[in-house]
Amino acid sequence: MFTSLAGRSVVVTGGSKGIGRGIATVFARAGARVLVTGRDEAALEAACAELGAGASYVVTDVSSREDCDRMAATAVERHGGIDVLCANAGIFPAARLDAMTAADLRTVMATNLDGTVFAVQACLEALTTSGRGRIVVTSSITGPYTGYPGWSHYGASKAAQLGFVRTAALELAPRGITINAVLPGNVATEGLDGLGADYLAAMAASVPQKRLGSVADIGNAALFFATEEAGYITGQSLVVDGGQVLPESLQALEEI
Template sequence: MRLLEGQVALVTGAGGGIGRGIALRFAEQGAAAVALHCRTSVEAAEEVASRVRESGARAVVLQADLADEDACRELVREASAWGGGLTALVNNAGVQPVRPLPGMTAGEWREVVDTNLTSVFACTQAAAEVMAGGSVTHIASVEAHAPAAGHAHYCASKAAVVMHARSAALEYGPRGIRVNSVSPGLIDREGLAEDWPDGVGRWRDKAPLGRLGSPRDIGDACVFLASPLASWLTGQDLVVDGGMSARPTW
């Protein structure tokens, strides 16, 4: 038996990168159906949907702007109606603009917080109303634990995502809903080494496992958290960073 046999999942931000890796691993591990959310990258999401179907799962692409609370709730309702229920939600959609804190506007702050945090609140709340037990996993970041220059809005939103998972675990536990978060380290993508050679080089030099992460690594973490293997695990943040956070900072 595969770990997610028969599950119905919704993955937000599934058009590429980490979301793609999560959706594919869910399908490969036996999910019966995977709803793939995207905001604008419909073509990329359809390509992921095609690969999900090749793994034997049903797939549908649903568009929504998750900065809109009502759109979040409608997305969950659509996914649940299409799938005949919902057993797993992965809140992966997010943005990561670079903007120095001095001079950052309230509008720029809200754009990141609404997309990265308010969407998590709204999607989770909506999912809990249609789930008869199940799991919710938020994709946070190692920057929830250690800040980076130019990312004050992003770091704050991801730290709040981690705490939201703990709070939701406390309040939704009596309904049989487990809520956890995953904090990825630096995840590889096409062109990253060319775009940021210094950062990639420093990560590889210092990471105990000597490499960047892959979308599959994060997908595996999400599969575990949604599976029966994690049936007594809730309110936790799983840091998936190749051991980087184990390094001393002094």
């Protein structure tokens, strides 16, 4: 039995939809007080209505250090501190190399990489004061393990997050803060709506478990990293993909 996280103060960036909303839901069900952030206020309101009385939101663009500072201050004001930061906010627009602009590259890096660093920096003082600070970064198998045409800038940002996590773990260890990353594979979110049953079936067929992951699968991994029992784990990456990165060829999938 893991130590209860009831009453812990948790910040989830990009928590209004998709994986972030799944992470926020798992922590809310564990009794945590959750502050979700995002850029769409209507989506944040809807998420908090579903999460319950212990949840609230603040509109935040993580690519802005000032917004991240305001986010951290809001969590401290409402919850008395910050115990867990889930740096989840990310974007994944497609752009092939022969068409990618400098603005395309900068936009992805500003949210996915800069936003992760800014969120950690903004919450650092409160996480240190907590005495049990936990940071969980949402990376991806795309970049660190796999590639996909049109997502070279996204993959680069996700691989860069892992480099940040490893060195940040060294700097944060004396403060009693752990930082780890969760790497989702193909996960069913509202972002896949409209792609059609055939497309979703093809995605599921690439996974040995023959299903897409759920947002709860990712939320449960983040919850584990936030527990007291995971306190001796830092600077690590956990792939949550149903075995998607394991087959060496399509034939390997056909053999199972």
